[in-house]
Amino acid sequence: MADELLTVAEMGRADRAAMAAGVPGPVLMERAGAAVAAAALARWSPCPVAVLCGPGNNGGDGFVAAHLLAERGWPVRLALLGEVAALRGDAAWAASGWTAPVERLETGVLDGAGLVIDALFGAGLSRPLDGPAADIVGEIGRRALPLLAVDVPSGVRGDDGAVLGCAPRADLTVTFHRRKPAHVLLPGRLLCGEVVLADIGIPDGVVEAIAPRTWENGPRLWGARYPWPRPEGHKYSRGHALVLGGAVMTGAARLAARAALRAGAGLVTIAAPPETVTLYALSLPSAIVLPAPDGAAFEALLDDPRRNAVLLGPGAGPGEALATRVLAALARDRSGVLDADVFTSFAGGLEPLALRLHDRWVLTPHDGEFVRLFGPLPGSRLDRARAAARACGAVVLLKGADTVVAHPDGRAAVTTNAPPDLATAGSGDVLAGLIVGLLAQGMDGFDAACAGAWLHGEAGRAVGPGLIAEDLPEALPAVLRRLKADA
């Protein structure tokens, strides 16, 4: 499945470019409806179908699918929101091919249905569902009817996956040409069920011309630049990560350091408060543990240019001391990750960071930390992560079930492979460690953040239920072996 995600506006441009290139609108609609019918034929045994059509082109796709299923002998009832005479353009053309009755959109059309095809609204959803559309969506849920959604479940907004009013939960969603953000962002992703991407004959080259800026996160995005160890390499050529260790919450930096090593950093140094050196050293034999009693000692560690990637935040404890160390790291030519307590240390005061950050730094807040640093920005998680990246000049990874990575230049990726088992203490520390380990090996900020988030998700899936954060670095070798085999 192609990884670009098109906004509703970009999809409209793709449709228009296809038509300009000589593919007529009705042909696109015929193929879209045929893909819906094919999906129904492939996934369901013949059964009575209720096709619910809206007043726009999404409804047009429904008319085409209804016609094709009826041709195959399936008992089909079709209900329309509005009047046939009010249909325009391609939808009017599609309706002209349906000679059986067109019912009013009322819940009775669902009686006896073994499958419902939802062709009420797609890209053109412009306001919350109400009236008969909302009534029938509610009834589909109450009856728990199998549902095939055309483009998106009606009520789900294409650009951000938000629900306007209400939306049904589909078993299968058939979308066209490229997926939209709604297919990967929550809650849209959960309402789509399985997503089938259908080729409707939009010519090659159209996507390239549109140059979309949003992708689903996965190895196709960054795999070609993954820093696999080279035969002639040695540990010094695999980067050296410096992790600031905390005095009390020592588990966070230990998890992060372990993840950085598993991600392939040649060396990892933990800068530890003197009283914790033994603890860090005993629990992580492969890391270097050095005492850093104060800011000056930490700066001395930073001054060694071989320590090329720095992680600050996990378990560090918020406050002035951490803020000073962050600014010291940013004053040097390093890459790195800012996480956890850093966001509290700079709460409401982005400017000192924004003045010094650049795109080899990755910020990894969860929603709460994000608001602390960037404030309550408007829009979807994609919009907010993009705005934050622009505001601070660094890569922003907004953690959650649909983790978004955004670059200041507007590129963004949505991570879809993370299981909810990852919602456990310390799992974010592992993520930060993976990213700093990849940065140390020379990956750029966007690639490292995307790869780190994806590996984190895969490791989470490999462990599954019962996962604790310690399991994640241990699950990584098998995940990496598969990634390498597929490369």
Ligand SMILES: NC(=O)C1=CN([C@@H]2O[C@H](COP(=O)(O)OP(=O)(O)OC[C@H]3O[C@@H](n4cnc5c(N)ncnc54)[C@H](OP(=O)(O)O)[C@@H]3O)[C@@H](O)[C@H]2O)[C@@H](O)CC1
């Ligand atoms: N060539 C192409 O373009 C292709 C497009 N394709 C298909 O077209 C779909 C997009 O079609 P579309 O742009 O016509 O929008 P669509 O989602 O049908 O809705 C618009 C209508 O709904 C109305 N309306 C909106 N919200 C409402 C609400 N809450 N409650 C009530 N009414 C509401 C809105 O009214 P208005 O806002 O204008 O007042 C307008 O009348 C796309 O998802 C894909 O399935 C494929 O065939 C491939 C080729």
Ligand SMILES: Nc1ncnc2c1ncn2[C@@H]1O[C@H](COP(=O)(O)OP(=O)(O)O)[C@@H](O)[C@H]1O
């Ligand atoms: N419901 C969920 N589904 C998938 N991943 C999740 C979910 N909730 C949280 N995560 C992931 O778990 C990690 C939690 O990180 P964080 O909140 O920083 O926890 P901690 O500070 O304890 O390490 C993040 O990578 C986040 O994306």
Ligand SMILES: [K+]
């Ligand atoms: K729909």
